[in-house]
Amino acid sequence: MQFVIRENLSYLVAENISVPHCFTTRQGGVSEGYLSSMNIGTRRGDSIENVIKNYEILGRAIGFDPKKSVHTKQTHTDIVRVADQTLWGAGLYKDDLSDCDALITNTPGTALVIFTADCTPILLYDPITGAVGAAHAGWRGTASDIGGKTVKAMEEAFGCNPANICAAIGPNIGKCCFETDRDVPEAIYALLGEECTPYITKKGEKYHLDLKRINACLLRRAGVRSVEISDLCTACNPELFWSHRKVGNNRGSQGAIIVCKERKE
Numbered sequence: 001m002q003f004v005i006r007e008n009l010s011y012l013v014a015e016n017i018s019v020p021h022c023f024t025t026r027q028g029g030v031s032e033g034y035l036s037s038m039n040i041g042t043r044r045g046d047s048i049e050n051v052i053k054n055y056e057i058l059g060r061a062i063g064f065d066p067k068k069s070v071h072t073k074q075t076h077t078d079i080v081r082v083a084d085q086t087l088w089g090a091g092l093y094k095d096d097l098s099d100c101d102a103l104i105t106n107t108p109g110t111a112l113v114i115f116t117a118d119c120t121p122i123l124l125y126d127p128i129t130g131a132v133g134a135a136h137a138g139w140r141g142t143a144s145d146i147g148g149k150t151v152k153a154m155e156e157a158f159g160c161n162p163a164n165i166c167a168a169i170g171p172n173i174g175k176c177c178f179e180t181d182r183d184v185p186e187a188i189y190a191l192l193g194e195e196c197t198p199y200i201t202k203k204g205e206k207y208h209l210d211l212k213r214i215n216a217c218l219l220r221r222a223g224v225r226s227v228e229i230s231d232l233c234t235a236c237n238p239e240l241f242w243s244h245r246k247v248g249n250n251r252g253s254q255g256a257i258i259v260c261k262e263r264k265e
Contacts, residue, residue: 001168001230006061009038010240014168014228017125019132020063020111021258023170023230025240029054034250041115041253042071042091055092064111064259067093071113074136075099078144080153083110102135102150106158108262114255117244118173118234120211121256122147122219124154126165131158132258137215139180143187147215148222162223167216170256173245174233175201175210182207188214 001012001023009028013021029038031050038054039046055066070083071091080102083090088110090097103112104124112134114121120142124133135141135150147167154160185200185207195217199210216227234241234254242251 001170001228009057009061011058011062012170012230014123016166016226016228017123017168017258018127019125019259019261021123021125021168021256022058022062023121023256024058024254026242026252026254027240029057031252035252038254039252040113040255044252046252052092058257062257062259064257065109066111068109069111069113069257070103070105071096072101072103072115072134072136073097073099074101074115076138076140077101078141078146078149080104080135080146080150082153082157083107083112085110101141102133102146102153104131104133104150104154104157105260106131108260111257111259113257115253116170116172116234116255117242117251117253120172120215121170122150122215123168123170123256123258124150124165125258126154126158126160128164129158129160130260131160132260134256134258137211139184139187139209139211142211142215142218143191145191145218148218151219151222151224163225165224166226167219167224168228169212169215169230171230171232171234171241172211173235173243174212174231175199175208177233177235177245178209178211179203179206180209184209192217
């Protein structure tokens, strides 16, 4: 995964996804104070004017129209919704969607947006059908296999072959910093069995989990062959990312965006 830097703006892109997309950082926007500066969340106490300007900056750099974006309404579910032009602007220019933690589309021009501040962002692209997907996987979403369910939804809605889908997993809280009680590994073991053992370490009475590689394992189970993973930890890099684990609600949101590109016949 590579950093792109344009003046003050910085974001990451995956080498295996060829449509416009990004994993955002907190750098390069107009938001101020504890939200400085590329806050893309509309529920963090920022002015809507600042948030829209931040999307306009991202749109010019990456290649999408913010008015054609569709935002998740994340509540740590496994709900996947299909987005089309009737939902353009949802969450930014008009009312939020109903609860969903993943979006898929094959409507050209549509930009799918998910939000993170430690949770795992997943982007999906099928170069054969042109369909794209975006999923927000907290530990609950991971334990309910939201990534695999998003792949399945693309298969059912758009006829995608999972073997053709390219996946990218962006920055999240790494195994180094994600310390939990036993309920979290128990939920992952219930889903994956011993397959998840390499990604869970016990330290005293606590556990450390590698949610990136657990999600990669689930995507491969769903039939995805190409999975690119960022090794960046949101909690270890406060100059680049907000971490809910580190600062609680006194923060902005970063996230991930992927655009369904107009296909040429």
